Amino acid sequence: MKILTVSDRVEPALQTQDTAQQAAGTDLILACGDLxxxxxxxxxxxxxxxxxxxxGNHDIRYAAKPPGGCLDIHAKIVHFNGIxxxxxxxxxxxxxxxxxxxxxxxxxxxxxxHLLLWxxxxxxxxxxxxxxxxxxxxxxxxxxxxxSFHAIIRRFAPAYFIHGHIHARFDNSSDRLTTINRxxxxxxxxxxxxxxxxxxxxx
Numbered sequence: 001m002k003i004l005t006v007s008d009r010v011e012p013a014l015q016t017q018d019t020a021q022q023a024a025g026t027d028l029i030l031a032c033g034d035l036x037x038x039x040x041x042x043x044x045x046x047x048x049x050x051x052x053x054x055x056g057n058h059d060i061r062y063a064a065k066p067p068g069g070c071l072d073i074h075a076k077i078v079h080f081n082g083i084x085x086x087x088x089x090x091x092x093x094x095x096x097x098x099x100x101x102x103x104x105x106x107x108x109x110x111x112x113x114h115l116l117l118w119x120x121x122x123x124x125x126x127x128x129x130x131x132x133x134x135x136x137x138x139x140x141x142x143x144x145x146x147x148s149f150h151a152i153i154r155r156f157a158p159a160y161f162i163h164g165h166i167h168a169r170f171d172n173s174s175d176r177l178t179t180i181n182r183x184x185x186x187x188x189x190x191x192x193x194x195x196x197x198x199x200x201x202x203x
Contacts, residue, residue, distance in 0.1 A: 001081055001198050004047070005127070005188040007032035007164025008056070010039050014191060015046070023047055023193060028080055031070070032164030032188045033089060033099075033129035034058045040067035052078060054089030055099045056129040056164060057142070073127070075109055077120050082198045084123040086113070086158075088149070091130045091165055094141040099129070107148040114155075122156035124196070131163040135178055136187050138166065153183045159196070161185045 004026045006014070014023060026049045031040055033056025044051040044067075051070040055062055062072075071078070073087030088109065090099040101109070117123065130145050131137045132153065137145035143166060153161060161183050168189055170176050176192060178185045186192060 001027045001083070002193065002195050003028045003030060003125075004043075004049070004191060004193050005030045005032060005162050005186070006035060006040075006043065006191045007129070007188040008034045008167060009190045010035065011191050015039075015042060023191075026193075028052070028083075030085070030125070030127045030162060030188075032056070032127050032162060034164060037062055037065050037067040040070050044069050050080065052080075052085060052087065052127070054087040054127055054129055056089065057091035057094075057097060057099050060098055075113060077113075077116055077123060083125060083196065084120055085125045085127065086117070086123045086152075088126070088128045091142060092144045092146065101146075103147060106146045110148045110151060117152070117156055123152075123158050125160045125162065126152060126158045128161070128163045130165050131187070132161065132180075132185065135180065135185050136163070136166050136168075150180075153180050153185075157182045159184065160194075162188050162192075164188050 026047045029051040031053035052073045074089040090101050093100040093102045132149040133145040133147040176187045
């Protein structure tokens with residue numbers, strides 16, 4: 001199954017029929033925040049693939065104008081073609097704006113999900129806006145990651161933990177990736193394409 005992840009930057013190469021060929025055959029789109037809702041609507045329409053998203057700290061228009069045909073999966077687990085996906089939106093609190101959480105607030109959100117995670121026998125993919133603390137993050141208040149995300153990685157070992165929020169330049173795809181135990185943590189800034197074998201995914 002081919003999955004396209006996007007976050008933080010509108011990619012002109014994905015906005016027209018001709019230049020979207022690199023993403024042709026995409027089965028699922030995962031959006032990790034800080035993107036115009038119109039862009040998400042355009043992607044799911046152009047690529048004819050379902051789109052699941054979480055909101056970033058700059059996504060202040062979604063309440064009034066959510067992206068059409070897309071699903072907000074914050075604090076939810078969804079199933080797609082045998083793959084279990086968890087979403088957790090928002091950034092660390094820094095000025096009181098929308099979609100900002102203190103570490104304790106996110107810790108409580110994660111704790112409340114433990115029964116659901118246990119019932120689903122874990123998850124295969126986690127999408128977030130902010131990264132885990134000390135993995136791809138920064139030291140200013142806005143761009144610090146959440147410590148509580150490590151509990152999900154340690155206990156449930158998702159195959160992929162995909163985040164946005166951290167703007168970075170990547171000379172090659174491997175620069176996006178950090179592996180923690182069995183989990184690949186990926187910075188989705190801009191866009192990233194990968195494939196997952198649904199036949200070998202955990203039950």
